[in-house]
Amino acid sequence: MIQIYFEVFNPNTIVLHISIIVGAVLMFFVVKNYPDVFMPDNLWGSVIIILHFLLLKIVVNQYAKPNVNIKT
Numbered sequence: 807m808i809q810i811y812f813e814v815f816n817p818n819t820i821v822l823h824i825s826i827i828v829g830a831v832l833m834f835f836v837v838k839n840y841p842d843v844f845m846p847d848n849l850w851g852s853v854i855i856i857l858h859f860l861l862l863k864i865v866v867n868q869y870a871k872p873n874v875n876i877k878t
């Protein structure tokens with residue numbers, strides 16, 4: 807298990823920020839360069855944008871150690 811808590815950032819916010827950056831890069835470099843493949847009626851663009859978030863979320867949830875010192 808890996809402890810990845812940095813004061814404000816917990817694993818969920820880290821995954822969210824990384825996936826936003828990766829999604830923007832994918833949109834700019836992949837989807838924008840192949841407009842014939844990623845049409846509104848073809849959902850592969852959405853799948854590519856969402857899939858990295860889900861995979862990253864699964865990996866982080868698998869390896870992140872729960873923080874028992876969280877004050878509520």
